[in-house]
Structures are given as C-alpha cells and as structure tokens.
Amino acid sequence: MAQGTIGTSEFDRDTAIARRAPGTSAVFDADLSAGWTIGHAVNGGYLLALLGRALGETLRHPDPFSITAHYLSASKPGPALIRTEQIRASRTLSTGQATLLQFDEDGAEVERIRVLATYGELDALPEDVRTTAKPPALPPYERCLSSEDGDPSTTPEIAGRLDIRLDPATAGWAIGAPGGQGEMRGWFGLADGRDPDPLALLLAVDALPPAVFELGVTGWVPTIELTAHIRSRPAPGPLRVSVSTRNLAGGYLEEDAEVWDSQDRLVAQSRQLARVLRTS
Amino acid sequence: MAQGTIGTSEFDRDTAIARRAPGTSAVFDADLSAGWTIGHAVNGGYLLALLGRALGETLRHPDPFSITAHYLSASKPGPALIRTEQIRASRTLSTGQATLLQFDEDGAEVERIRVLATYGELDALPEDVRTTAKPPALPPYERCLSSEDGDPSTTPEIAGRLDIRLDPATAGWAIGAPGGQGEMRGWFGLADGRDPDPLALLLAVDALPPAVFELGVTGWVPTIELTAHIRSRPAPGPLRVSVSTRNLAGGYLEEDAEVWDSQDRLVAQSRQLARVLRTS
Numbered sequence: 001m002a003q004g005t006i007g008t009s010e011f012d013r014d015t016a017i018a019r020r021a022p023g024t025s026a027v028f029d030a031d032l033s034a035g036w037t038i039g040h041a042v043n044g045g046y047l048l049a050l051l052g053r054a055l056g057e058t059l060r061h062p063d064p065f066s067i068t069a070h071y072l073s074a075s076k077p078g079p080a081l082i083r084t085e086q087i088r089a090s091r092t093l094s095t096g097q098a099t100l101l102q103f104d105e106d107g108a109e110v111e112r113i114r115v116l117a118t119y120g121e122l123d124a125l126p127e128d129v130r131t132t133a134k135p136p137a138l139p140p141y142e143r144c145l146s147s148e149d150g151d152p153s154t155t156p157e158i159a160g161r162l163d164i165r166l167d168p169a170t171a172g173w174a175i176g177a178p179g180g181q182g183e184m185r186g187w188f189g190l191a192d193g194r195d196p197d198p199l200a201l202l203l204a205v206d207a208l209p210p211a212v213f214e215l216g217v218t219g220w221v222p223t224i225e226l227t228a229h230i231r232s233r234p235a236p237g238p239l240r241v242s243v244s245t246r247n248l249a250g251g252y253l254e255e256d257a258e259v260w261d262s263q264d265r266l267v268a269q270s271r272q273l274a275r276v277l278r279t280s
Numbered sequence: 281m282a283q284g285t286i287g288t289s290e291f292d293r294d295t296a297i298a299r300r301a302p303g304t305s306a307v308f309d310a311d312l313s314a315g316w317t318i319g320h321a322v323n324g325g326y327l328l329a330l331l332g333r334a335l336g337e338t339l340r341h342p343d344p345f346s347i348t349a350h351y352l353s354a355s356k357p358g359p360a361l362i363r364t365e366q367i368r369a370s371r372t373l374s375t376g377q378a379t380l381l382q383f384d385e386d387g388a389e390v391e392r393i394r395v396l397a398t399y400g401e402l403d404a405l406p407e408d409v410r411t412t413a414k415p416p417a418l419p420p421y422e423r424c425l426s427s428e429d430g431d432p433s434t435t436p437e438i439a440g441r442l443d444i445r446l447d448p449a450t451a452g453w454a455i456g457a458p459g460g461q462g463e464m465r466g467w468f469g470l471a472d473g474r475d476p477d478p479l480a481l482l483l484a485v486d487a488l489p490p491a492v493f494e495l496g497v498t499g500w501v502p503t504i505e506l507t508a509h510i511r512s513r514p515a516p517g518p519l520r521v522s523v524s525t526r527n528l529a530g531g532y533l534e535e536d537a538e539v540w541d542s543q544d545r546l547v548a549q550s551r552q553l554a555r556v557l558r559t560s
Contacts, residue, residue, distance in 0.1 A: 066505040125530030133526040225346040246413040250405030
C-alpha cells in the first residue's frame with residue numbers, strides 16, 4: 001500500500017467536506033464512507049473527525065481543544081449535511097456548535113449528532129509540560145495482536161482502515177476469556193501510514209474495542225456522549241492508546257481514553273458515556 | 281441554622297427559575313445570587329445547576345445523565361435569561377441544549393454559557409453495580425479543615441453556602457506549602473443541611489478548590505469546558521469528593537472529579553478543561 005500523507009490519505013478523502021457558502025454559520029456537504037463502519041453503524045470517532053474538520057473551517061481558531069458530541073441516532077453510509085455556527089470568538093479561543101444531518105425516505109431531516117466545541121491554536125501554546133500520567137506499558141508493536149489474528153467473519157469494515165495492535169494482556173475477550181480488568185491497550189495508526197494530526201486523534205479516542213469487553217460485555221456499546229480534549233499536536237509515528245472503564249452501573253458506563261504520541265506526550269484525553277445492551 | 285430541605289433550601293431558592301411560556305423551546309428568568317461567588321465570578325457549578333434545572337423542566341426526562349457546559353464569559357450576580365431547546369427525545373433519553381444570557385449596559389445580549397446535555401430517569405435504571413473505583417480515603421469529617429480554619433480575608437462568598445471539609449493531607453496549598461500531588465479530597469454538603477440530589481451533584485463537581493493549587497498554581501483557574509455524568513441518585517447525607525489533575529501542560533489542565541454518596545456509591549464523575557493564569 002502506498003504511504004498515506006496528511007491531505008491525501010484514506011482518512012482525508014473520507015472526511016472531506018464541501019462548503020456551500022462562506023461565513024460564521026456554514027453548511028457543508030459530506031459523504032459518510034462505508035469503509036468506517038462496525039456492523040451497520042458508522043464509527044463515532046470517524047464522524048467526530050468529520051465534524052471537527054467542519055468546525056475547524058468555520059471557527060477563528062484551527063484546533064479542537066475540547067469537543068463534545070451527543071449521538072442522537074445511528075448514522076448510515078451515504079450523503080450527509082453538516083451545519084456549523086460560531087457562537088463566540090476571543091483572541092485565544094473560539095466556541096462553536098455543529099450538527100450532522102441525514103435524510104429519511106421522505107426527504108425529512110434526521111439529526112444524527114450534535115456537537116459543542118472550543119477551538120484554539122495548539123502551536124501557540126507554551127512548551128511547559130507537568131504530566132504525572134504515565135504512558136501505557138505496551139509490548140512491542142510486533143508482539144501485539146492485529147484484527148488479522150482474529151476471526152475474519154467478525155472483522156468490521158473499519159479494521160481495513162486502521163492499524164490497531166492490541167496488547168495480548170487485554171485481548172482475552174477476543175477468545176472468549178475476558179480478563180476482568182476493564183482495560184484495553186494498543187498501538188494505533190492509520191492503515192495507509194498517514195501520520196496523526198489533531199483530527200486523527202478524534203478518531204483514535206474511539207477506535208479500540210470497548211474496554212468493557214474485558215468485563216464480559218459483548219455486542220454494540222453505543223456512545224451516548226463523548227468529550228475529547230486535544231492537548232498537543234502529535235509527533236509523527238504510531239500512537240499508544242489506553243482505554244479504561246471503572247464504573248459499570250445501572251446499564252451505563254464511562255470509558256476514558258488516553259492517547260500518547262511517539263515522543264511520550266499525552267496528546268489527547270477523552271471520556272464517553274455509553275450504554276450496555278448485552279452482557280454475556 | 282434551620283435544617284434545609286430539598287425544595288426550600290438556600291440552594292433551591294438561588295437556583296429558582298421562572299418559566300415564561302410552555303413548550304419544548306422555553307425561556308426562563310433567573311437571578312444569579314451574589315452568595316455563590318468567588319471573587320467577582322459566579323461559581324461555575326452553581327450556574328451548571330441552574331441550567332440543569334431549566335433543562336429538567338424542558339426535556340421529556342428529569343435527570344442529567346451527561347451535561348457539558350462551555351463557559352464563554354464571566355457571569356455576574358443579577359438578572360439572567362435561560363433559553364432551552366429539546367433537540368430529540370426517545371423513550372429512555374432526551375437531548376437538549378441551553379444557553380445562559382445576561383445583558384450589557386446597552387441592553388444587548390451577552391452569552392455566558394452554552395450547554396448540551398442528555399437526560400434520562402435515574403430511578404428507572406437497573407440496580408446492577410460493578411464499580412472498580414474506590415471511594416477516597418478521608419479522615420473523619422471533624423478532623424478535616426473548613427474555610428473557617430483559613431484566612432477570613434480570602435474566604436470567598438460561596439464558602440458561607442457550602443460545608444466543605446478538606447483532607448489536611450491535600451490542604452498544604454492553604455498555608456503556602458502545596459503538596460505536589462495534584463489532588464484534593466474532602467467532605468461536601470450544603471451549609472443549610474439540604475440533602476444532595478442530582479442538581480446538587482452538578483454543584484459538587486466544581487466546588488472544591490482547584491486540584492492544581494497543590495501543584496503551586498494560584499489565583500483564578502477559569503473553566504473552559506466541564507462535563508458531568510450523573511450516575512445515580514445520591515443517598516441522604518454528606519458526600520465525599522475527590523478531584524485530581526494529571527496533565528498540566530501548555531497552560532491548560534484537565535481536572536477530574538468523583539463524587540461518592542453516604543452509601544459508597546459513585547454518584548457523579550466529571551472532567552473539565554481549565555486554563556492556568558498564574559503559577560507561583
């Protein structure tokens with residue numbers, strides 16, 4: 001496969017948007033690719049990246065510092081419309097909202113996702129770092145498990161777009177032996193080799209299998225709400241992602257993700273509220 | 281002091297709202313109380329509770345499951361307007377947005393806060409709990425420190441509304457000797473003795489001093505965005521709150537809060553992105 005680069009990769013092609021008119025309230029046409037699905041559902045992180053791109057083209061500042069998505073109904077591959085609005089802009093930060101719409105059989109609008117976000121400029125931040133968090137301890141890439149090590153009949157479409165290698169210590173669920181820890185760790189890259197940027201981090205925070213698979217939960221774990229903080233522009237090279245759930249209760253769970261770049265910098269932190277439909 | 285009860289306490293009086301007209305898009309009048317300020321700023325958790333109440337009166341479901349606020353400009357004591365809108369409602373969940381407005385000297389609207397939230401019904405959730413998180417280890421209430429143990433000249437107005445007792449192990453900052461751990465732990469209650477409910481949890485997640493005070497940061501640490509998940513209706517009695525920051529970098533920080541009730545149930549989880557203005 002040819003080396004993907006920022007701007008021309010599969011990810012950039014499938015998150016491309018076409019703006020209808022300029023201004024601080026904007027409308028974009030998008031086409032949700034069937035290449036980023038898990039079963040019938042389009043991946044939430046891919047959709048967040050698409051909305052993040054539209055907000056980046058609308059707001060005064062380019063980079064998502066904090067972005068929250070509420071997933072209202074399941075998106076389907078095909079045409080979609082994104083509406084964005086700048087709510088406020090100061091010298092250093094701007095806040096906006098976005099909505100992703102599709103159309104039903106009668107042509108009526110169906111809202112899929114509502115987003116609220118504050119953007120800034122990552123490259124303008126001072127260099128100071130006082131992080132007490134530690135990168136996940138992961139075996140080397142070549143000793144971790146790819147989707148090709150699993151059952152091909154259950155491999156989702158999105159697996160062909162991603163290069164995810166799971167730590168074998170957190171992959172027991174894949175052979176029916178969940179480890180019981182509520183953690184998932186792995187290497188993350190785009191399959192075509194494109195380097196990470198802030199938009200790819202929005203994909204990375206929701207790309208690993210749900211951490212609750214290691215607690216015996218199976219099937220679809222739909223996201224109700226996901227918030228991601230992008231804390232630094234990622235260095236080139238593979239990312240390490242750790243995902244954990246500490247409070248599975250009342251049929252809901254939180255899932256926290258941390259994304260570390262090749263320079264050991266904590267580049268993204270996210271939390272989502274998700275719903276359990278099935279427990280084995 | 282008389283015992284406060286849900287519905288008649290200081291907190292209920294100061295988060296009271298008056299609806300102008302019925303419907304799924306609503307307008308409420310509110311009066312931001314000067315009793316909940318820190319310096320000139322009205323506390324963000326108090327404001328979140330006010331907005332949470334307005335959404336609870338707008339949406340099909342009563343309880344905030346996930347609520348995100350972006351703080352756009354500093355709110356001032358006095359009149360305010362809240363506009364709410366139901367975006368979508370299903371059988372179990374409804375999603376809405378809200379905005380808090382005040383008016384400048386010329387009478388023009390100034391937006392203070394934009395909120396996006398999904399509501400449900402806490403009392404309808406199944407009883408299963410599989411929480412691996414542990415409640416914070418706190419000394420007994422009477423061995424923790426209240427604001428009355430500090431310098432009265434720096435005690436903020438809000439201290440009179442809250443009964444917060446900090447673990448002495450995380451209160452070094454108050455005597456100029458920050459502990460260096462980025463953690464803050466304490467007991468939390470309303471000063472008039474009103475028992476906690478989901479709205480009071482929205483206050484509790486942003487009520488302790490910033491955890492970064494223990495890392496030598498001083499002064500105002502303005503919240504950019506705060507997301508709270510309310511996971512269970514709290515039992516009567518005092519709450520325990522733990523707050524931590526793991527990634528202070530580039531002038532920003534995340535702050536996570538956990539709130540535990542008197543039955544050892546993890547009732548709320550929150551994360552905020554905040555900005556550092558001063559470091560000692």
